[in-house]
Amino acid sequence: MSSGKVLVAQGGGPTAVINQSLAGVVLEARRHHGIQRVYGARHGVRGIVNEDFWDLTQETSHNLEMVANTPSSALGSTRDKPDLKYCHEIFKVLRAHQIEHFFNIGGNDSSDTVRIISEEAAKAGYPLRCIHIPKTIDNDLVSNDHTPGFxxxxxxxxxxxxxxxxxxxxxxxxxxxxxxxxxxxxxxxxxxxxxxxxxxxxxxxxxxxxxxxxxxxxxxxxxxxxxxxxxxxxxxxxxxxxxxxxxxxxxxxxxxxxxxxxxxxxxxxxxxxxxxxxxxxxxxxxxxxxxxxxxxxxxxxGCVSDVDQREAREVGEKAVQFAMWGSRDGSVAIKRTGYYSVDYELLPLAEVAGKTRVMExxxxxxxxxxxxxxxxxxxxxxxGSGLPDAFRLRAHSVPKVLGG
Amino acid sequence: MSSGKVLVAQGGGPTAVINQSLAGVVLEARRHHGIQRVYGARHGVRGIVNEDFWDLTQETSHNLEMVANTPSSALGSTRDKPDLKYCHEIFKVLRAHQIEHFFNIGGNDSSDTVRIISEEAAKAGYPLRCIHIPKTIDNDLVSNDHTPGFxxxxxxxxxxxxxxxxxxxxxxxxxxxxxxxxxxxxxxxxxxxxxxxxxxxxxxxxxxxxxxxxxxxxxxxxxxxxxxxxxxxxxxxxxxxxxxxxxxxxxxxxxxxxxxxxxxxxxxxxxxxxxxxxxxxxxxxxxxxxxxxxxxxxxxxGCVSDVDQREAREVGEKAVQFAMWGSRDGSVAIKRTGYYSVDYELLPLAEVAGKTRVMExxxxxxxxxxxxxxxxxxxxxxxGSGLPDAFRLRAHSVPKVLGG
CATH class of the missing domain: 3.40.50.460 (Phosphofructokinase domain)
Incomplete structure (x- = not known):
């Protein structure tokens, strides 16, 4: 029987739009009848091992929209990089709270955490859907055209x-x-x-x-x-x-x-x-x-790309849709499809986890x-739109009188 | 007989709106039939002693509007702080170019330069109208409610x-x-x-x-x-x-x-x-x-106060109006008249020049x-308007299962 419980966490350095992804997850998850609770972990994976959760089912959708427009990680973040032992702790808590869907918003360290937990759940035969949602100002996730926040x-x-x-x-x-x-x-x-x-x-x-x-x-x-x-x-x-x-x-x-x-x-x-x-x-x-x-x-x-906002929202929303209607864990990726248009894919976690893209x-x-x-x-x-533009005066030099 | 020549200069550290004041001077001056030329000094007082002028009468009003919205000093600035000898050099050039109106946009050093030149012109019996236009992010000009740029x-x-x-x-x-x-x-x-x-x-x-x-x-x-x-x-x-x-x-x-x-x-x-x-x-x-x-x-x-933009434009415009219809040199000052409204006054140069305001x-x-x-x-x-606002999630703690 389904518990209908979802957990979302934010990891690593904050960005201007990471709360868009959070709102995307929460609002989309709350729309599904099977979902009864959406929990948020305080300060990322650290909050999971500490069982420090907020019930986001009790947050107003209006405030979620306002938070979405606010920079930095509204749930708090962490610099913890879980090793296998740490992931075991996380998995223990997820199981105790009967979490069935885990969404982790972060960079390549966060995707690696998701990968390990996904593998642990499979080994234990525990039905957990794990999705990594991309975020990093460094733009260093492989197989992504670019990453929200960048x-x-x-x-x-x-x-x-x-x-x-x-x-x-x-x-x-x-x-x-x-x-x-x-x-x-x-x-x-x-x-x-x-x-x-x-x-x-x-x-x-x-x-x-x-x-x-x-x-x-x-x-x-x-x-x-x-x-x-x-x-x-x-x-x-x-x-x-x-x-x-x-x-x-x-x-x-x-x-x-x-x-x-x-x-x-x-x-x-x-x-x-x-x-x-x-x-x-x-x-x-x-x-x-x-x-x-x-x-x-x-x-x-107050300095944010509207394209970034929209995409950060969509990767959160798509993560929930991949979880609900898909059949595997993965990492949501942005693919460029035109000039300028994008679509979203769910990549195998191992394709993204722990890898670093540099400039081509x-x-x-x-x-x-x-x-x-x-x-x-x-x-x-x-x-995005409305990028401010710089103008300069044109030179019309005045002839010198005194010379020099 | 009038030469109809105006000179405007920008001094000290740039601000986000100092070009609004420049546009205010140029556009208002060009509106007056008695004015035939509006010159801009390149890199402030340094450009005056070097006779490095641009003819702003040959600049389009459209481009002036675009420049007004661009931060930093479009004419270039300088850190030179003229002493008496330097001011003599400036005065010599103003006289050689038959400048009749001199507008200097800057902080307290710039106002002191205007004060000395005004005194030199009076001593020499040369008909020069000198107006100081306030600008400084430090907000440290006395007798002003606040200064454009701050x-x-x-x-x-x-x-x-x-x-x-x-x-x-x-x-x-x-x-x-x-x-x-x-x-x-x-x-x-x-x-x-x-x-x-x-x-x-x-x-x-x-x-x-x-x-x-x-x-x-x-x-x-x-x-x-x-x-x-x-x-x-x-x-x-x-x-x-x-x-x-x-x-x-x-x-x-x-x-x-x-x-x-x-x-x-x-x-x-x-x-x-x-x-x-x-x-x-x-x-x-x-x-x-x-x-x-x-x-x-x-x-x-891309981070500018619309109130600041408007006021910076107005101090430039008012400076020309004070020069054309007033009978004395001075420093334009912003006075607060309500919550929130302002008016502009022309203060004696000696009241502002070289003095530093600190926080009351x-x-x-x-x-x-x-x-x-x-x-x-x-x-x-x-x-100004449209200041971004920060929102946070409300805490609805989830009871712990494992304790700890």
Missing amino acids: PSAARFVAQAFAGANLDNASLPGVYVGVVMGRHAGFLTAAAALGKKFPDDGPHLIYLPERVFSIERFLSDVKAVYERHGRCVIAVSEGIHDESGTPMLVKLAKALEHDAHGNVQLSGSGALADLLCEEIKTQLKIKRVRGDTFGYLQRSFI DEFIAASGTDVTDAFRLYLRPLL | PSAARFVAQAFAGANLDNASLPGVYVGVVMGRHAGFLTAAAALGKKFPDDGPHLIYLPERVFSIERFLSDVKAVYERHGRCVIAVSEGIHDESGTPMLVKLAKALEHDAHGNVQLSGSGALADLLCEEIKTQLKIKRVRGDTFGYLQRSFI DEFIAASGTDVTDAFRLYLRPLL
């Missing part, structure tokens, strides 16, 4: 660089903006969509997909600065040398900044500061400024410091 | 903290957000408008108007963390000890981080990093993250780490 973060990054470029044009100098993304450069690459006029920044983009050399970096910056009298640079926090050592660690060591010599890439302005210091001391450029976009880029309220070569320019038109064509529709 | 930057800060609070609630820990403002805390205080629910952050706000003590800071953070299990903190880049020494300098020295021991407060993540390090080592809290909002807060494209005591809570309701009432209408 488009809104990309929009933030594009808008931030559009503004930083205008600021830099007004008060010329060098500007370094550090963007999240340890292994995948998609989010950093989104900076390119902030460009409009040919001499606009970002003039240089450094991705973790390419080996970073400080000598090459300095000569790139010098060349741009000599040409334009200014330089705007987008840098991924994950840039590293040929041995894979993050530049943050390497530069901090070289300069004996021990305090910065840890492996925490986000939540610190150290990489931007260290790169700025290199530019100042090596290139003797006076006005050098660095920003680290940090948490603003993933949770800023076709998206990175031969120079290694720019994106290709293929990338621009790929990203632009994801950014 | 509301949009404040909106960015409020939205950033609303998002950072949601992120921090999802993955609990300590979050430090560093906000611009060397002497005036208005922009940092705007973080308070990101709060909605009683336990929302920012839980602590540190302003340059109050002496900063690291011991007091750590005990404040400890108390909030013990109460809420998390803590969101807004910090002004200008915080300093009782002797006026910036905390950035003090902390960097204490930790022997020589590279950070300079007086450049903006464009570096050092203060946030140093405060995070103190919290980690002294309070033994594991998850501590810092963001420095940097240039994003003043030039982000009535705006700062007795604790020194929060704002008052008077400040909330003051700021809210400036943020």
Whole structure:
């Protein structure tokens, strides 16, 4: 006999639209007559092992709609990465609460958790339907055209660089903006969509997909600065040398900044500061400024792609439909079907779980410091409607009177 | 005989709406039959001494409207602070080009430049009308209810903290957000408008108007963390000890981080990093993250207050009207006349020039780490319409089955 119980959880770093997927699951699940309870786990898998559940059947649909439009994970999240033992604990709780459908919204770690639990349930002969719902600003899930959360973060990054470029044009100098993304450069690459006029920044983009050399970096910056009298640079926090050592660690060591010599890439302005210091001391450029976009880029309220919102809602809704009308566990994936249209598929968990996608070569320019038109064509529709546009005055120079 | 020549310039740090004031000047000036040319100085006063002018009479009104909606200074800006000799150079050029009306958009340094030039013209018996048009995200011009540019930057800060609070609630820990403002805390205080629910952050706000003590800071953070299990903190880049020494300098020295021991407060993540390090080592809290909002807060494209846009346009338009129909030089000021309505006045230049407003005591809570309701009432209408709102799920706890 069916218990009619559903559990949904959110994992990993928050995004601007992860609550759309939550609302998609809850509202669609509540529509099915067989479903009697929809539980939400507080703070992801941690909340499951702690039996810390909220009954979302008792939440108003109006408030769910408002929460859907609110960034960050409304159920709370966790950085726990369950091993086999941890998954056993999760499975024990799911069984005790007679959960029959488990939806986990998250990145590749979350999909791996779903895969293990799915396998455990099968082994135990317990009837559990497990669906992974994609989410990550890093856009690093394989077999997905893109992942919910990425488009809104990309929009933030594009808008931030559009503004930083205008600021830099007004008060010329060098500007370094550090963007999240340890292994995948998609989010950093989104900076390119902030460009409009040919001499606009970002003039240089450094991705973790390419080996970073400080000598090459300095000569790139010098060349741009000599040409334009200014330089705007987008840098991924994950840039590293040929041995894979993050530049943050390497530069901090070289300069004996021990305090910065840890492996925490986000939540610190150290990489931007260290790169700025290199530019100042090596290139003797006076006005050098660095920003680290940090948490603003993933949770800023009021900078969201409507395409991202719609798709994040749909992956949640589709997850429930795959669970109800399908016959297997899996991971919901976004497939691009046109310019621009998408459809959703349910992939085998093993196809997605624990794997990391990085930027395809076709998206990175031969120079290694720019994106290709293929990338621009790929990203632009994801950014949604109403993207703000930058305009400039046209030069009509007035003849000098005093000369000089 | 009148030359009918007008010159407009933009100075200091860019804002999201400074081009509204530019468009206000140009479009209104072009409407007057006596005006034959409207020149724009490239990169502020620097462009005047270099005779680097663009003829804005040859710019389309449509493009001016588009530029008005674009952040940062479309004419370019400068950090030059003219002394008497520099002002003589400016005056020489104005005279050579037969400029009869000079409009300078900027902060208190810009108003002081206008004051000196106005005095020079009077001494020389040269008929020059000089008007200062207010602009600064710091909101530190005296005799103004507020200054154009501040509301949009404040909106960015409020939205950033609303998002950072949601992120921090999802993955609990300590979050430090560093906000611009060397002497005036208005922009940092705007973080308070990101709060909605009683336990929302920012839980602590540190302003340059109050002496900063690291011991007091750590005990404040400890108390909030013990109460809420998390803590969101807004910090002004200008915080300093009782002797006026910036905390950035003090902390960097204490930790022997020589590279950070300079007086450049903006464009570096050092203060946030140093405060995070103190919290980690002294309070033994594991998850501590810092963001420095940097240039994003003043030039982000797509986060602007419509009230700010309108007022920035009007101060430009009014400046021309004061110049055409008034009989004296001055500085345009915004006066609040109702809840919420404003009017514009022309103040004597000496009343505004070179002076710095800081937050009034009535705006700062007795604790020194929060704002008052008077400040909330003051700021809210400036943020404009369509401010995004945060919603949360209501707790309906599910009884535990396994206990624990």
